[in-house]
Amino acid sequence: MTQRALDSSGEQTPGTSRPAMIDAGAELDPVHPMKPPPARRPDGLSTAEVAERVARGEVNDVPVRSSRSVTEIVRANVLTRFNLIIGVLWVIMLFVAPIQDSLFGFVIVANTGIGIIQEWRAKKTLDSLAVIGEAKPTVRRDGAAAEISTSEIVLGDLIELGPGDKVVVDGTVAEADSLEIDESLLTGEADPVVKQAGDPVMSGSFVVAGGGAFTATKVGREAYAAQLAEEASRFTLVHSELRSGISTILKYVTWMMVPTAIGLIISQLVVKDNNFKDSVARTVGGIVPMIPEGLVLLTSVAFAIGVVRLGRKQCLVQELPAIEGLARVDVVCLDKTGTLTEGGMDVTEVRPLNGSDEAYVTRVLGAFGSSDPRPNASLQAIIDAYPAGGGDAPPAGGGGVLPVADGAGLPAADGAALPAAGGGVEGWTVTDAMPFSSARKYSGAAFAEADGTASAWLLGAPDVLLSEGDATLTEIEHLNEQGLRVLLLARAQGELNAPGAAAGAAPTALVVLEQRLRPDAGDTLAYFADQNVATKVISGDNAVSVGAVAGKLGLAGAENTLDARRLPTDPDEMATAMEQNAVFGRVTPQQKRDMVAALQSRGHTVAMTGDGVNDVLALKDADIGVSMGSGSEATRAVAQIVLLNNSFATLPSVVAEGRRVIGNITRVATLFLTKTVYSVLLAILVVCTQVEYPFLPRHLTLLSTLTIGVPAFFLALAPNKERAQPHFVRRVMRYAIPSGVIAATATFTTYLVARHHYSGEGALAAETSAATLTLFLVSMWVLAIIARPYTWWRVGLVAAMGLGFLIVLVVPWLQDFFALKLVGTTMPWTAVGIAVAAAALLEFVWRWVGRRFGM
DSSP: OOOOOBOTTSOBOTTOOOOOOOOOTTSOOSSSTTSOOOOOOTTOBOHHHHHHHHHTTOBOOOOOOSSOOHHHHHHHHHSOHHHHHHHHHHHHHHHHSOGGGGHHHHHHHHHHHHHHHHHHHHHHHHHHHHHHHOOOOEEEETTEEEEOOGGGOBTTOEEEEOTTOBOOSEEEEEEEEEEEEEOHHHHOOOSOEEOOTTOEEOBTBEEEEEEEEEEEEEOGGGSTTHHHHHHHTSOOOSSSHHHHHHHHHHHHHHHHHHHHHHHHHHIIIIISOOOHHHHHHHHHHHHGGGOOHHHHHHHHHHHHHHHHHHHHTTEEESSTHHHHHHHTOOEEEEOTBTTTEEEEEEEEEEEEOTTOOHHHHHHHHHHHTTSOSSOOHHHHHHHHHSOTTOTTOOOOOOSOOOOOOTTOOOOOOTTOOOOOTTOSSTTOEEEEEEEEETTTTEEEEEEEOTTSOEEEEEEEOHHHHSOTTOTHHHHHHHHHHTTOEEEEEEEOSSOTTSTTTTTTOEEEEEEEEEEEEOTTHHHHHHHHHHTTOEEEEEOSSOHHHHHHHHHHTTOTTTTOEEEGGGSOSSHHHHHHHHHHOSEEESOOHHHHHHHHHHHHHTTOOEEEEEOSGGGHHHHHHSSEEEEETTSOHHHHHHOSEEETTOOGGGHHHHHHHHHHHHHHHHHHHHHHHHHHHHHHHHHHHHHHHTOOOSOOHHHHHHHHIIIIIHHHHHHHHSOOOOOOOSOHHHHHHHHHHHHHHHHHHHHHHHHHHHHHHOOSTTHHHHHHHHHHHHHHHHHHHHHHHHTOSOOHHHHHHHHHHHHHHHHHHHOHHHHHHHTOOOOSSHHHHHHHHHHHHHHHHHHHHHHHHHHHHOO
């Protein structure tokens, strides 16, 4: 079997030869059909050929964007239905009333500006992180392999592939070394497809085993998955319960607002024979507060700031709703390797079996290390312990190991030297190799030994390679209980790829590996336990071994382990097993997907973390997919969140950010909608009683600023660890409707009492001031309830808003500016008394709703 062997610089490793390439000279150039492309060569394109193709425009220049453009951001924040309504009303007010009655328009301009700036900041963060997290394919040019951006690939480029690599453009296989490609993201077929030289490959698929290279035949927008990839990577804000709930609320508000506003206009302009300009001002004053215009902007700001905050922690949010989604997660499925443990392992012991010679075993292991140019973590540990040329070297723990998922077989990290094919042990030559597959649970290699003897070997999971009931399994079980990972080296009796190769293999030695625990994993598991989020460890390793590792980290229920080969296939029974156990071993990629679906069938919101290609299907199906930055490109492509620093400890920050966003927006939405309810109800009461509308726009601008606008901004950005609850609209309206009804009733009662109390010139101004005082006090009590639980800054926030209103009442020029002046003592104290009674009723109603429906 031909071996591909390049060192990290892309140069040919001494003592090896490059395989011959498939000549496809007869295939026509897809862009210039009359001219066939040059024959593919092992060295790839030359610099001159690349320049020629760039000049012809044959470049993979698909503009993949991670966020909206500045133009789209401005358009989305400015051109809204409610901005249009308010803009028209603002223009009218500028002509018919003093500037203080037009303040609401300036507030909208400021809020819109803040929304644009914050989202633009989020865009910059998202774009920069997307560049950092972008995987670069390895392209062979002028005989050297180098990583380049996907946008630099040209037609005819020779692109190398290894386990975990994503096929970035369409092409034809030129080299195949047991190459298996998963096309499930394109075709829905979960089984990997074995590719041979000459077979087509499509962009969007990824390598699950083996390696090779392919020649690009379609680049740019011609590539099969180009349009899908571009669309999937765009900035999104709409696919979430929070956003859709707010849209539903705004739809209902529009339905209520239109007939109410028409009735108010008729009432104030036709029925009441008042000063025209004053009637217009009071009509506008009744319409403007019906619109919860700041709610949409505040939600966008909260999401945008969440992106910026997480970006500072090297967390790339590829879809903004993922921030909200994590707030709803109640089950987190973790892959052990790369999540609970660091990717690297150390060989601690080799135990020969059945009288095998230890020196011979070490030579086999040394040769085995040279059979795979892209070793996984287990094989890399063996390479470190038995390096090339050091056949009898004792086990040596060491660095240089690579972070991968369980058996994922990911490529080496930058700078990690790849073993030279056939150069592991002097005189031994690799004649065939079978890369590790997570489905098989073992890898293989065949050698021509120094004395000419031919041998074939398998290295993998003992419980897969040994027959059930083998006495060696008991010994392995004891090692697994200590959290050690054990591989079995067995001698195959026939061809590596023979169907019964594993069944007939002769056990030769046990390779004992120790995994490195992540120092921060224990604290992270404790965080999830405190937040009532169930943690499920799903691994391809032995279940007992995984349970021991989880137990060392303090995972609750780590003793409840289950071998996935005994997992029921019935979805309902599988869901029961998933809820009863915390650790699962020997899980296949398809089972991971089924396990996620089983949990979801029980109403659980599931987050899945992983970094290997065997995690892709589960990541794709989970409610939230979280990938490690060092993981395969395929996992990063399907995940909504990428942890660029590869730290599992970042997840609590992401969860906390999600809970902050949805919990706080739920709170402030109640503030906004309380105002909408009392505004609509006040307008209806005015229309029915045929009286002047009690407020000018300046009054409601002042109230909205002090009881909603300023406090909502701070509350929306405050820490919030409450787990999000479903049914956003229903929960908000349960509180907003009774609060709005109580506020409107108390305010209108004060207004009617004041109309009987005051008479003569200036009576309407005095009546308005009394009604404003009642509405402010009731709204402040709603704010005080929403601000709970109290902290020093929340108390200070509520007190500052109350102080602001008091200053307006006592400072003469502010009294004139806002047309607020309390006349006498009887009516102001009556207004206070009505507000106190309303506040007591609010407390009762909120407590009753909380007991009846839950907070």
